[in-house]
Amino acid sequence: KQARMLLDKDFVISEIDKRIYGSFIEHLGRAVYGGIYEPGHSEADEQGFRRDVMELVKELQVPIVRYPGGNFVSGYNWEDGVGPKEDRPKRLELAWKMIETNEVGTNEFADWAKKVNTEVMMAVNLGTRGIDAARNLVEYCNHPGGTYWSDLRKSHGYQEPHKIKTWCLGNEMDGPWQIGHMNAEDYGKKALEAAKVMKWVDDSIELVSCGSSSTGMKTFPEWEATSLDITYEAVDYVSLHQYYGNPNNDTESYLAKSLDMDHFIKTVISTCDYIKAKKRSKKTLMLSFDEWNVWYHSHSADKQLKPWQVAPPQLEDVYNFEDALLVGCMLITMLKHSDRVKMACMAQLVNVIAPIMTSNGGGAWKQTIFYPYLHTSVYGRGKALQPVISSDKYDSKEFTDVPYLESVSVYDEESEAVTIFAVNRSLTDELHLDCDVRSFAGYQLVEHIVLENDDLKAVNTEQCEQVKPHSNGNALLQDGKIEATLAKASWNVIRLA
Numbered sequence: 001k002q003a004r005m006l007l008d009k010d011f012v013i014s015e016i017d018k019r020i021y022g023s024f025i026e027h028l029g030r031a032v033y034g035g036i037y038e039p040g041h042s043e044a045d046e047q048g049f050r051r052d053v054m055e056l057v058k059e060l061q062v063p064i065v066r067y068p069g070g071n072f073v074s075g076y077n078w079e080d081g082v083g084p085k086e087d088r089p090k091r092l093e094l095a096w097k098m099i100e101t102n103e104v105g106t107n108e109f110a111d112w113a114k115k116v117n118t119e120v121m122m123a124v125n126l127g128t129r130g131i132d133a134a135r136n137l138v139e140y141c142n143h144p145g146g147t148y149w150s151d152l153r154k155s156h157g158y159q160e161p162h163k164i165k166t167w168c169l170g171n172e173m174d175g176p177w178q179i180g181h182m183n184a185e186d187y188g189k190k191a192l193e194a195a196k197v198m199k200w201v202d203d204s205i206e207l208v209s210c211g212s213s214s215t216g217m218k219t220f221p222e223w224e225a226t227s228l229d230i231t232y233e234a235v236d237y238v239s240l241h242q243y244y245g246n247p248n249n250d251t252e253s254y255l256a257k258s259l260d261m262d263h264f265i266k267t268v269i270s271t272c273d274y275i276k277a278k279k280r281s282k283k284t285l286m287l288s289f290d291e292w293n294v295w296y297h298s299h300s301a302d303k304q305l306k307p308w309q310v311a312p313p314q315l316e317d318v319y320n321f322e323d324a325l326l327v328g329c330m331l332i333t334m335l336k337h338s339d340r341v342k343m344a345c346m347a348q349l350v351n352v353i354a355p356i357m358t359s360n361g362g363g364a365w366k367q368t369i370f371y372p373y374l375h376t377s378v379y380g381r382g383k384a385l386q387p388v389i390s391s392d393k394y395d396s397k398e399f400t401d402v403p404y405l406e407s408v409s410v411y412d413e414e415s416e417a418v419t420i421f422a423v424n425r426s427l428t429d430e431l432h433l434d435c436d437v438r439s440f441a442g443y444q445l446v447e448h449i450v451l452e453n454d455d456l457k458a459v460n461t462e463q464c465e466q467v468k469p470h471s472n473g474n475a476l477l478q479d480g481k482i483e484a485t486l487a488k489a490s491w492n493v494i495r496l497a
């Protein structure tokens with residue numbers, strides 16, 4: 001298989017907002033309890049946070065983490081999670097049928113976020129709660145002091161406000177499974193009023209309006225058109241959520257699912273711009289892809305779980321090698337839209353459909369999908385460049401004209417570094433890449449990182465890391481041209497400086 005590519009430092013898509021490499025921690029399964037927090041564990045710090053997990057999160061350089069849900073947030077009383085731990089109530093958690101102990105809440109999570117050098121993206125409950133709880137939470141978190149809620153925060157030991165900038169107006173309110181599900185018009189009205197008062201409390205915050213829960217929703221994209229018609233001027237972003245799986249073991253179609261993600265993003269952009277035109281607005285709405293990942297391996301195990309346990313092993317997908325390839329394609333797709341996708345959250349971060357796994361009382365390890373996330377987050381800062389690609393293509397059961405090569409590049413002018421991210425989707429053949437980089441005169445090849453494995457279903461466990469990258473790719477840079485052989489079914493990072 002063959003592909004040609006032209007890269008030029010002037011073909012700029014956009015400066016990348018680093019928050020495109022965000023993630024998500026929900027009060028669900030073992031994400032919080034047994035994930036980031038396990039008092040009594042040999043790695044626990046003075047607050048009960050696992051140091052081994054914090055190290056892996058720091059390695060990923062996650063810039064923002066969405067919290068506390070997810071479906072969880074639509075039944076959550078944030079007041080349950082602040083103040084003395086011994087006074088906090090245990091609650092039946094209806095979204096995931098478990099017991100929430102509230103040992104970790106807003107303040108502890110803000111502490112954890114600081115420890116791992118990340119920002120909090122806070123979601124408010126627009127299911128069972130509404131305007132009042134939302135504005136009180138903004139006051140509790142962000143107001144300096146001298147009022148009821150800000151002084152309550154101080155009395156809980158937090159003199160300084162948390163200064164949380166990004167807030168989600170509810171979660172997946174288009175989904176019948178959501179506590180407090182409503183139609184687009186009712187959501188728009190509720191979200192608008194919440195947005196108004198939240199910004200009155202702190203006008204420096206940014207708000208995310210709920211978009212569709214997936215492209216598969218019957219209400220997509222009418223939900224966006226109707227709700228944004230109401231919220232457009234009051235919000236800064238609209239959310240997108242999407243998970244993929246390979247339940248029929250059709251890997252050729254599976255690896256092409258990022259084309260569906262591309263179509264989803266384009267449709268949401270068109271819908272936002274239609275509302276902009278309709279309103280004669282000057283404002284261009286940005287996108288927050290605040291839940292995305294592979295999610296399907298754990299579906300049947302989850303059906304067997306007994307309800308009303310504390311921190312049961314829910315949504316514990318064990319990712320294989322082909323999942324890492326699709327995750328790479330999804331990251332490339334979002335980077336290609338970085339002029340509009342400003343935030344994105346890999347859902348989730350620890351144990352629950354996550355790149356990081358732990359065992360209770362035991363170790364922490366990297367799932368296969370950790371690596372494309374790591375490489376893009378670490379090397380993908382700067383300007384996204386639009387490559388001009390001509391690649392051999394294939395047809396699968398679900399898609400036609402799928403390019404074997406999926407690729408985007410990032411140029412960091414300051415450190416004079418260029419990074420090419422590339423997936424070869426062919427399951428059988430190497431791909432010969434011929435890339436014109438004459439615009440980067442004087443650059444040298446630094447390394448060619450490759451994630452490859454003969455077994456598409458290979459996984460990493462606590463005992464054994466079968467899927468990990470090496471730096472022995474064969475890319476060569478000569479006379480302004482890179483020549484590389486991309487192994488069959490591989491994720492590649494070609495770095496120049």
Ligand code: AHR
Pocket residue numbers: 026069070071072171172213291347348
């Ligand atoms: O991330 C898991 C769940 O997926 C979230 O709680 C929900 O928002 C989505 O349906």
